[in-house]
Amino acid sequence: MSTHQGPDVTGGATEAGDNDIQKVIECLRGVSSWREAAAWLQARGIEDIECITPDLAGVARGKMMPTNKFTSNTALSLPSSIFRQTISGDYPEEVGDFRYDPNDGDLKLLPDLSTLCVVPWESDPTAQIICDIVDTARENVRYTPRNVLKRVVGEYAKDGFKPVVAPEIEFYLVAQNVDPDYPLEPPKGRSGRSILGGQGYSISGINEFDDLVDDIYHFSEAQGLEIDTLIHESGPAQLEINLRHGDPLELADQVFLFKRTIREAAMKHGIYATFMAKPMEGLPGSAMHIHQSVVRSDTGENIFTDADGRASQLFFHYIGGMQRYVPRALVTMAPYVNSYRRLAPDMACPLNNKWGYDNRTTAFRVPASEPQARRVENRLPSSDANPYLALAASLAAGLLGIRNAVEPEEPTQESVNEGAIELPRSLLDAVSLFEEEQDFREILGREFITNYCGVKRGEFETFMQVISPWEREFLLLNV
Structure with missing residues (x-):
């Protein structure tokens, strides 16, 4: 056929x-x-x-x-x-x-x-x-990623809504490494020296890799992909690409193609680009922050804002849904053992389930904006996540919040990235939470959840067969 x-x-x-x-x-x-x-x-x-x-x-x-x-x-x-x-x-x-x-x-x-x-x-x-x-x-x-995201977007359409997203993808450039037993290292830039950390928003940090960045832009333009901005992040040779807001499926397709594009551009210059959540010890991990808003299908009006310009009740229910359901879907946003190394204290990554206005220490940040651009940023996903699945689960959480009228906690203005960790601490914990949440079965699909969790358990068992340097260093002669 x-x-x-x-x-x-x-x-x-x-x-x-x-x-x-x-x-x-x-x-x-x-x-x-x-x-x-x-x-x-x-x-x-x-x-x-x-x-x-x-x-x-x-x-x-x-x-x-x-x-x-x-x-x-x-x-x-x-x-x-x-x-x-x-x-x-x-x-x-x-x-x-x-x-x-x-x-x-x-x-x-x-x-x-x-x-x-x-x-x-x-x-x-x-x-x-x-x-x-x-x-x-x-x-x-139903269990394939693009169809899972289509299913969630279809659920929005049933309620007369259309989700709008804008991903931000962080990644590291690293020196080529053909031996997985050796730690990754930053590559040398045009100066002939390896770039150091602490270069957040540094133009000179980007200029170290001018030719590679030019190729990323040229490759992207040839594919009809539009980069909104490119910045240097805080890690050594860590970059971030921001995409313009739009339809979730189109943006997931763009992230899918951007990852291929960036890897190929880096390879052309004799270095690697990696989207591992935590590629190097002691350095910040790489995130895929997702900005989310919802408009009415018929008018295009932002449902997060009332006629008087104030935040709507639907906006608060959406955030309530994020707080309730995102931790239960974290395995789609942090899909590997390595992902949970990023979700660690003192690594500029939220470890909580809080929300706040323009507060980067919270999991769910509401950026300062005009009323018509009101949105929430999910700061938990890592860049190793499948963009289709991370978007699907994040959007599903917000829609479930609206449908179930979930009330959020009060917003916080404090730094909340210290103290107790409020998220699953391991891949298996996250898998179990995902399976147990009954509300996901209709909106994401039982077939997908069963298939995905089976694969994640298999990946964990494979990881457990590997003996790490830490075990050889501290257990070999001490226990």
Whole structure:
């Protein structure tokens, strides 16, 4: 069974139609029909196309094929086991409700034409397109990341709402390291010296890697991806990219592609870019802060603000939902053992479940803004999170707060990043909290929760097989 129909590129086009095609050809990103796709690919001399989709980790999976095969009536399939695989490539044991398809049957790749763009780092003319995952009956496969986010956005639509998000992604540049037993180190910049920490918002810190930053901008522009701002963060060679606010699915797609883009740009310059939450000891971790607001589907009005410009009751219920549900969904925002090393004292990361106005020590910060731009920033997700799943869970928490009229605590003006830690302290604790929350089963999907938690338990068991340097140093001759 084919998942898509090839374009109808036969004659009969009007002059107006030809003009429309010309506009499509000039567009850097996305088309609306297979006829437009064929013209877009032909105009750029595209030889190959990557049909990709994010797996549970946010890693690009898929197939590459010649352009003429892509635009013909060709079926694209992946085995279902791809979405039950751990980050180390293992397949967890069946435990509890976690089960494999006994036949490991095919899932179908359904290209989203609005995501078509070039792959600017390839030497041969190459394009890429993000695909949804459907079954043989063309129904969405509920446990795949893009479909989970679509499901949550659909829940908002049922209530007459549309969520708006703006992610901020932090990452480190590190010297190439082919031996995982050796700690990572900052790379040398154009000065020939390794950049030091304490360079928050330093322009000279960014200038150390001018050529690489230029490539990031050039690669992004070629793909039709828009960077709002780029800054140097407080860690050595730690950068942050801010994206403009917009539709959650579009922004998740952008983060997905940005991660590929940044890694490729860094590799071109002989260094690595890493989105590990905590790549180096004693240094700040990397976050993916998510700014969130909600507008009415019919009018576009921000539901967080009343007619008089004051914060609405829906705004407070949304924050109440964040406080109640985000800690229970933390495993989607801190998905690995390493993620919980970032969530540690004295590391400029919130360890609490508090909220406040323009208070960066809280988990949920309300930035200073005009009433129509009122929003809340979730500061808990780390940059290693799958953007589709982190966005889905964060948005689900807020919507559940509205639906259940959850009242928030009082906002705090104090520094609250000291004292008791109010979040899960380990991956397994976070998995258990996620599974136990009944309200997630409808909005995120039981199939997804079962599958995701099974994979996370498998990853933890793999990690537990590794003996760390700390154990050899302090236990070898002392116990």
